[in-house]
Amino acid sequence: MPLQSPPSAGHTPTQYVWIDQALLAQGWARGVRLALADGRIADLQTGALAQPGDVRLGIGVPGLGNLHSHAFQRGMAGLTEVGGRSGDSFWSWRELMYRFLHRLAPDSFQAIAEQAYIEMLEAGFTRVGEFHYLHHAPDGSAYADPGEMAARIAAAAQSSGIGLTLLPVFYAHADFGGAAPNPAQVRLIHDVDGFARLLEHSARAIAPLGDAVLGLAPHSLRAVTPDELSALLPLCDGPVHIHIAEQTREVEACLAWSGQRPVQWLLEHAPVDARWCLVHATHVQPEEVQGIVARGAVVGLCPITEANLGDGLFPMRDFAQAGGRFGVGSDSNVLIDAAEELRLLEYGQRLHVRGRNVLAQGEGVSSGRWLFDNALQGAAQALGVQAGLRTGAPADLVELDATHPALRARQGDALLDSLIFAARGGAVRNVWRNGRQLVRDGRHVHREQVAQRYAQALAGVLDA
Incomplete structure (x- = not known):
């Protein structure tokens, strides 16, 4: 309760x-x-x-906006730091995450989200974008209320007091080209009609919060076909968030499927604009950076999680010089610390280019002020609210x-x-x-x- x-x-x-x-x-x-x-x-x-x-x-x-969170993953923070026989990667981490996810009941899911949200507030985050994909019972069957787990997110936001932008996730496939989902993904899966019902129930769940925002999140180009993506976008007029180009394996698979890189494909085939938040976008080419900037989309960067998972570094210096919009998120919630997200964003670039004060543009410009101001405004845009x-x-x-x-x-x-x-x-x-x-x-x-x-x-x- x-x-x-x-x-x-x-x-x-x-x-x-x-x-x-x-x-x-x-x-x-x-x-x-x-x-x-x-x-x-x-x-x-x-x-x-x-x-x-x-x-x-x-x-x-x-207060800063946290534009990308999977709240339940706070409960598994620190439990995946043991290497495997053939090395470790995002993909092996994901298998451990699925095993943890399958143990969660609505009550435990809500309790973990509440803990994550109070830690966010203590760190100076005052609104969260919850990229919410745990929808069904462990066997994949629907709950009596299709929005049961969305209601638990809303309850956690209510009890903690954090602002909520709820981003129900559409997930239908295991890989590019409409591949069938694998058994570990049964709690995530919808068709378009079922997802439309989920959005309706999610809207009811967040209504009592007063200032909550409803968006939608096609999980990734791996998990949604082009036709499904086109059908999803008219279902909600709120923010649109999508995981994109986080891993090199994802880029290679997208090239094999379409002949294009993930961000390249998205910019050519979807109406990307200021509603959109491209989460991670780690592995992008200069022309893709320019395309994101031209469309006015926000890039959602999660430096702590990206470092923890070994994703790589987004070309933030080039993006900043082009006038790109960005915000930060706690993603896997392995560590919830707003200042650390901004610090690591800058430090990653310093290590990459072997320089100091890399992102702030102009002589005498404060790096801290530049990071804070831009993250504040980028997150507000991505979460559908005012800030400042x-x-x-x-x-x-x-x-x-x-x-x-x-x-x-x-x-x-x-x-x-x-x-x-x-x-x-x-x-x-x-x-x-x-x-x-x-x-x-x-x-x-x-x-x-x-x-x-x-x-x-x-x-x-x-x-x-």
């Missing part, structure tokens, strides 16, 4: 928050006074004095701990540089999502209850 009720649909009293220094849409400002009402920033003043009754903060930044501290935007606010050793005596962009490159945990002090404070002094307000549910669920799953 949820740990708390969803926000009231009625009018809520205005709350005032005064921030000594805050990162606004136009840049850093001092003496920022926010009026929060009905989950949004109703008014914003700069150069203001704090008033009696105001909540007073030191350093305020917007501005009038009318959701009241999603993160207070950094001014007493953290890495943030002492810092001002402006140096705060973000130090948060991303010099802080190691504990720098996020308080978090508000939709105007409600969910993290106090670094801990989610329901951490103890959620952790207990998680421990009980995981014991049952791993002992099964």
